[in-house]
Amino acid sequence: xxxxxxxxxxxxxxxxxxxxxxxxxxxxxxxxxxxxxxxxxxxxxxxxxxxxxxxxxxxxxxxxxxxxxxxxxxxxxxxxxxxxxxxxxxxxxxxxxxxxxxxxxxxxxxxxxxxxxxxxxxxxxxxxxxxxxxxxxxxxxxxxxxxxxxxxxxxxxxxxxxxxxxxxxxxxxxxxxxxxxxxxxxxxxxxxxxxxxxxxxxxxxxxxxxxxxxxxxxxxxxxxxxxxxxxxxxxxxxxxxxxxxxxxxxxxxxxxxxxxxxxxxxxxxxxxxxxxxxxxxxxxxxxxxxxxxxxxxxxxxxxxxxxxxxxxxxxxxxxxxxxxxxxxxxxxx
Amino acid sequence: xxxxxxxxxxxxxxxxxxxxxxxxxxxxxxxxxxxxxxxxxxxxxxxxxxxxxxxxxxxxxxxxxxxxxxxxxxxxxxxxxxxxxxxxxxxxxxxxxxxxxxxxxxxxxxxxxxxxxxxxxxxxxxxxxxxxxxxxxxxxxxxxxxxxxxxxxxxxxxxxxxxxxxxxxxxxxxxxxxxxxxxxxxxxxxxxxxxxxxxxxxxxxxxxxxxxxxxxxxxxxxxxxxxxxxxxxxxxxxxxxxxxxxxxxxxxxxxxxxxxxxxxxxxxxxxxxxxxxxxxxxxxxxxxxxxxxxxxxxxxxxxxxxxxxxxxxxxxxxxxxxxxxxxxxxxxx
Numbered sequence: 158x159x160x161x162x163x164x165x166x167x168x169x170x171x172x173x174x175x176x177x178x179x180x181x182x183x184x185x186x187x188x189x190x191x192x193x194x195x196x197x198x199x200x201x202x203x204x205x206x207x208x209x210x211x212x213x214x215x216x217x218x219x220x221x222x223x224x225x226x227x228x229x230x231x232x233x234x235x236x237x238x239x240x241x242x243x244x245x246x247x248x249x250x251x252x253x254x255x256x257x258x259x260x261x262x263x264x265x266x267x268x269x270x271x272x273x274x275x276x277x278x279x280x281x282x283x284x285x286x287x288x289x290x291x292x293x294x295x296x297x298x299x300x301x302x303x304x305x306x307x308x309x310x311x312x313x314x315x316x317x318x319x320x321x322x323x324x325x326x327x328x329x330x331x332x333x334x335x336x337x338x339x340x341x342x343x344x345x346x347x348x349x350x351x352x353x354x355x356x357x358x359x360x361x362x363x364x365x366x367x368x369x370x371x372x373x374x375x376x377x378x379x380x381x382x383x384x385x386x387x388x389x390x391x392x393x394x395x396x397x398x399x400x401x402x403x404x405x406x407x408x409x410x411x412x413x414x415x416x417x418x419x420x421x422x423x424x425x426x427x428x429x430x431x432x433x434x435x436x437x438x439x440x441x442x443x444x445x446x447x448x449x450x451x452x453x454x455x456x457x458x459x460x461x462x463x464x465x466x467x468x469x470x471x472x473x474x475x476x477x478x479x480x481x482x483x484x485x486x487x488x489x490x
Numbered sequence: 491x492x493x494x495x496x497x498x499x500x501x502x503x504x505x506x507x508x509x510x511x512x513x514x515x516x517x518x519x520x521x522x523x524x525x526x527x528x529x530x531x532x533x534x535x536x537x538x539x540x541x542x543x544x545x546x547x548x549x550x551x552x553x554x555x556x557x558x559x560x561x562x563x564x565x566x567x568x569x570x571x572x573x574x575x576x577x578x579x580x581x582x583x584x585x586x587x588x589x590x591x592x593x594x595x596x597x598x599x600x601x602x603x604x605x606x607x608x609x610x611x612x613x614x615x616x617x618x619x620x621x622x623x624x625x626x627x628x629x630x631x632x633x634x635x636x637x638x639x640x641x642x643x644x645x646x647x648x649x650x651x652x653x654x655x656x657x658x659x660x661x662x663x664x665x666x667x668x669x670x671x672x673x674x675x676x677x678x679x680x681x682x683x684x685x686x687x688x689x690x691x692x693x694x695x696x697x698x699x700x701x702x703x704x705x706x707x708x709x710x711x712x713x714x715x716x717x718x719x720x721x722x723x724x725x726x727x728x729x730x731x732x733x734x735x736x737x738x739x740x741x742x743x744x745x746x747x748x749x750x751x752x753x754x755x756x757x758x759x760x761x762x763x764x765x766x767x768x769x770x771x772x773x774x775x776x777x778x779x780x781x782x783x784x785x786x787x788x789x790x791x792x793x794x795x796x797x798x799x800x801x802x803x804x805x806x807x808x809x810x811x812x813x814x815x816x817x818x819x820x821x822x823x
Contacts, residue, residue, distance in 0.1 A: 162715040166674040166686055171715045172806040236806045249693045250686070251714045307798040315796035324798075332802035341499040353499055353583070360582045381584045382495040382504045384800075435801035454801060462800075463648035465640040465657075467717075468768035468787060469665035473505040473569045 159237060159256030161330065170330050172236050172256050198320035200267035206230040210261065211290055213283055227283050228264045229291055235260035236326065243300060243329055257300055259327040263287055272310060272321045274420035281413035292401040295327045296441045303331045303440050311431025314458045331440050338437065339449050346448035354450030355396050367478050369485045370418045374411035377419050379478035386460065386476035387427060391415050391453040398439035398446035421490040423457055430457040492570060492589030494663065503663050505569050505589050531653035533600035539563040543594065544623055546616055560616050561597045562624055568593035569659065576633060576662055590633055592660040596620055605643060605654045607753035614746035625734040628660045629774045636664045636773045644764025647791045664773050671770065672782050679781035687783030688729050700811050702818045703751045707744035710752050712811035719793065719809035720760060724748050724786040731772035731779035754823040756790055763790040
């Protein structure tokens with residue numbers, strides 16, 4: 158059973174894989190990503206993954222067979238396990254609990270080599286709707302406190318499989334940075350009685366030097382204190398704490414259009430860079446959250462993380478966000 | 491002038507390089523590290539760096555000429571500038587100040603290709619003593635609040651020059667993670683009236699499954715909630731908040747022996763991995779700090795940082811620290 162261990166100094170949890178006998182990870186060089194036809198995420202290889210928990214498929218096509226446009230399957234090498242109790246425990250001054258949770262893979266396309274930026278908007282909408290469906294299913298499990306949805310595109314960004322996919326990790330704790338962000342929003346709300354993200358959207362529309370793209374529902378911008386060159390955030394224009402709370406399918410279409418536009422512009426300006434994105438949403442079950450506003454943070458992986466950045470949370474960004482915005486806005490897709 | 495910008499949601503400052511006209515950073519591929527003899531850090535190329543601010547050299551050898559064993563020079567492409575005022579300013583809901591500070595390079599050896607793990611203990615002691623000397627000089631500047639000393643070994647770890655060096659960045663703010671760690675220690679102290687780091691050392695000596703090395707002054711251990719495979723912390727056994735407060739040279743010798751042992755063991759077990767280390771010390775000028783204990787955190791860069799780790803501060807570590815400790819302890823150097 159994997160273990161969740163808490164740093165005794167700061168409130169940071171780490172998943173430690175405690176299965177002995179597995180060789181520790183030793184080298185920087187990893188195996189190159191699998192190519193079709195041995196790719197477990199390709200159409201025709203459905204038996205290479207655990208059984209699907211969600212799919213979008215042709216009417217009448219059999220589960221776990223071909224005929225799909227999107228599948229969600231449990232991760233074959235999960236960081237967390239669905240079975241078991243949390244068994245919270247102290248060991249001297251240390252704290253741990255069992256690594257209970259879920260770890261799923263969203264296979265975004267049956268076609269090896271196709272990425273989100275190649276897909277039409279309907280295809281990206283299908284991916285976003287799958288995220289929503291899995292979140293709404295998993296939040297019924299009372300042991301789980303938070304669901305992270307993220308994507309690693311390209312091996313430099315941490316993808317171990319070449320075939321386009323995203324991941325979902327459901328956790329029994331709320332990660333520290335999420336708590337921090339929510340508390341940051343709460344402090345602002347207490348002071349101003351307004352959502353800081355709503356205020357940012359208003360100021361960015363006024364300033365108009367960091368807005369990359371917008372449609373009637375969503376806005377994409379380079380954040381004022383961007384940590385990385387060409388960092389981009391996508392936010393819904395209307396206040397909403399939960400990613401999964403968009404009710405209407407055309408809301409996800411507008412979001413898909415925004416995401417598609419940013420990714421296509423990255424491809425042009427930055428030469429199809431590796432990237433990560435992560436969906437920041439309020440933990441579920443909190444009802445009204447006037448101080449938090451869900452959003453997607455996208456980071457192209459253009460520079461190496463240096464030593465002090467993970468140690469201090471302090472970043473040096475060589476590209477001003479206003480300049481990144483200019484490049485992205487000017488580029489035709 | 492570079493700019494320090496504050497994230498409006500959480501208390502995170504970022505250095506934004508605002509000099510226009512410089513091309514933005516576009517690609518993952520960086521130029522390969524310079525080789526001698528064009529290496530600006532090599533003996534004989536002293537004129538390729540800004541004038542030295544500290545050196546260890548043969549008696550009578552001229553400043554900025556050959557004859558040195560260690561030099562400290564200002565970074566030629568500094569993230570921060572020594573000149574000017576902070577000029578703190580609000581722009582709507584955003585906050586910024588000028589990027590005032592210092593950015594120095596500690597050239598650890600005149601020999602291209604020699605790294606810390608090849609040096610004798612006296613050589614490493616010289617590096618640590620240089621850190622101390624520069625910190626004690628820079629803390630006299632009232633504008634500065636914190637000094638980060640760190641090392642990127644290898645291009646994967648972020649080093650842009652091949653020649654062995656560390657860096658020092660003096661900042662007008664205390665970075666968020668440092669504040670967090672100090673507050674974590676303070677919370678524990680309020681509850682227990684003891685230093686959490688002192689308690690960790692006591693428990694680790696008792697448990698004896700995560701201690702990699704110790705001598706009479708220092709201890710090296712794999713932290714209980716290690717974020718990364720083979721993460722190692724080095725702490726002084728005696729409570730001390732400030733890295734620069736070791737008074738006696740043999741304290742730095744004991745520290746050098748500990749650092750040398752860990753790095754040599756990394757070389758054997760992990761095949762000379764790229765790594766980062768960072769010195770965590772209390773911000774200066776706070777007098778007695780019974781709740782904080784300086785230490786060095788060392789991270790071999792064996793795995794790629796995945797997308798959700800920077801977004802959530804939540805880590806998945808495939809190697810239990812007890813297993814890493816076993817490998818490191820058993821390895822003869």
